[in-house]
Amino acid sequence: MADTTTAPAPSAVEAAPAPSHTSIVIREAVIAAVIAAALASILLGARTDIAPGGLSLEYRPWNIVIAAVVVFFGKLALGFLGPRSGVDLGGAFSGLAPSGDALSHAGTYVQPALLVLAVVGPFLLLSTYGGSGARQYIELAILILTYIMLGWGLNIVVGLAGLLDLGYVAFYAVGAYSYALMALHFGLSFWVCLPLAGLIAALWGVMLGFPVLRLRGDYLAIVTLAFGEIIRVVLLNWYEFTGGPDGLSRIPRPSFFGIEFSRGDGGFADVFGLAYSPIHRIIFLYFLILSLALLTYFISIRLRRLPIGRAWEALREDEIACRALGINTTTTKLTAFALGAMFGGFAGSFFATKQGFISPESFTFIESAVILAIVVLGGLGSQLGVVIAATLFIGGFEFFREFEQYRMLVFGLSMVFIMVWKPRGLISRREPSVFLKKRKAISGDLVGEGAG
Template identity: 70%
Template sequence: MSAAPQSRIQSALKDAGLAALVTLALACIMVGMKTETVPGGLALKTEWPLVATMVAVVFAGRLLMGLFIWQGNNAIADATKSLMPKTDTLTKIGTLIGPALLVFAVTLPFYGNRYAIDLGILVLTYIMLGWGLNIVVGLAGLLDLGYVAFYAVGAYSYALLAQYFDLSFWICLPLAGILAAFWGIILGFPVLRLRGDYLAIVTLAFGEIIRVVLLNWYEFTGGPDGISRIPRPSFFGLEFTRKNGFADFFGLDYSSLHRVIFLFYLILALALLTNFITMRLRRLPIGRAWEALREDEIACRSLGINTTNTKLTAFSLGAMFGGFAGAFFATRQGFISPESFTFIESAIILAIVVLGGLGSQLGVVIASIFMIGGFEVFRELEELRMLVFGLLMVVIMVWKPRGLVSSRQPSVYLKEKKAVSGDLVAEGEG
């Protein structure tokens, strides 16, 4: 064995040992020793076999990662690369997966139970949020860690407008989007000159400011008690009640599932509207300006593009879709509080966008299904659910560092230059 590979193996073993040591230190405190209530007080419960398993898994995983990075041209790397479809193949697969997922979503209420429909509503809500944040992060390249603030503004806008002015959902929905877009512009102005980590810190602070205001402005927002009895949407004026409602009007037997199915199709329509508007905007000059801003802001300015307006439109439009989703969340839950809009929500939405692939609409859908559905699949693991789920996310990001759907078709294609015939050249000379 030559000196270079041997040193690389030693380095991988060292990194794996260090990672295992850190895991041991954290796991001993967080997993290994727990207190449980027993008659007469508290007792200490230990989980040392579980700690040993976690340390072994981290050591083996880190060692394999180190060796995998070193052996970039070996059979394992080649086999992994062979599993990754090419760009043309991904495009063909996307043209089939997209319609298939749409058909599945439209037909789900016909054969799914209450649990499946509720889970579908949750997944569609995060898909809509992911598409909204994809405008800011994926298209414009502006890292936003406080996107949940616009989600909260939309929810509270609908709840407060319905409570104080007795307005219907269909009137409050566009107003919630407009108010969220307004706050997106307010956020956009202070961060016009910021990029990278500084932009992330400011957006994170903005999200926390909104949450703290909602938590402490008790007279207006209800503070930690939240807002309850939020009105439900109606179907063209028909309420989902037992008497003189939706069921009686159409001659159906009353079922509480009718309202759930209506909410499912409502969020599906809102999500499809978000996707349609986003795809149309990408083909317009503003969409091309977003992509130019993402690639190189200095070059974008040199082309005469107004970067101020470009950033503000990205923030405002992304915030508007977040406000729409927030209004739907409020009417679906019937109760909202600041605890529903913590930083973890922004992290989940950003993870959906990054995991799916920056700028990829289909990738957001797949990542939302994977992440939100993954929480339910691993629900039986209880406390280990987040650990297993996080481990799977790490594996995916190592395997596909640019996201599940990393390839992205350009918004505009340059046409081929047509050859000028000799006759035309002769006429021009003459």
């Protein structure tokens, strides 16, 4: 908020009557142009060509001129756009869109509205596009919700406890394989396997947690990255148990409290007197992931207001002070790892039952990176931020599938752009977990990022 109200004021004061500001900008632009020309004289100004008898240099003076002119005008534009001669690029863009404060303030109304939309959404799509037309949109929504759930799960570890985890996909994989193996070998139903898969993933979370307790920051990130890879490599090579690269197929689909989504007698459509349609299963899967995601949401929202959640945030702010207040940092970190992993495991079970087929291909490092990017882009610790980031990220990614390789470029650029515009994520404000008189959001600049 302070950004938007104060940032334009000084630039207006300085720019209007002050020739000094203009001259500073021009001088900086000239300096930048000279540096660009110096660099370009080597990098762009000369080219080696193959000539008879060896190599020859071809001089291209115009390239140097063009580079210098482009840099000069670019720097000039930045100087007049930004409040302080283009150094503060973030400030220049902060007026272009609602600030994080406006977003989090609107959160009180936005969240119930989003929930209503999430519940009635598939029926709206059905009535608009019909059964077959709506299918791709509902499947996209399922995918987005899966990532939202994973984002909320990882948010406990990264956003609240401040422990950078680059191997989160490992727990997603553990959950998926736990469900698939239990269902295939023991014939257990989805509803029995779901909590078990969550527990197994939580156990693996604790197993990862123990060796990394002493590590902080970059070192922690590297070890979690390695952990994620170990899980994937084991899944890939333990052929007898996991099927290796072939994966596991014919994983049982979930049933509606025992009623299968199948054609014919005793199927879902038959029991409820509907005409059979494959969309029923898709809608059921949608509501399944929606309720799992909401479970994650409500549990993590409540955990934040409990002593354990406050201890996680305190750990992120200052670990040494936590120890001086009688907080056992070992168990506090382990519970964060375990709970984050548990939600990852739930999401993994859902993924396995939705796909019916899993292989190590689905659990590569890029998945961890995408989930982490969603959490960071949304704003560490912000629940609504994860929703916005996942929708933009996954939704946008699928939406622009026709653009082939360009979409990667566009997404890379837009991520850079968002991080410049809002370095602490889309919603960086922190809501206090308890208040005496009035709940006031805390500016993201004050909130620690965690060092371990």
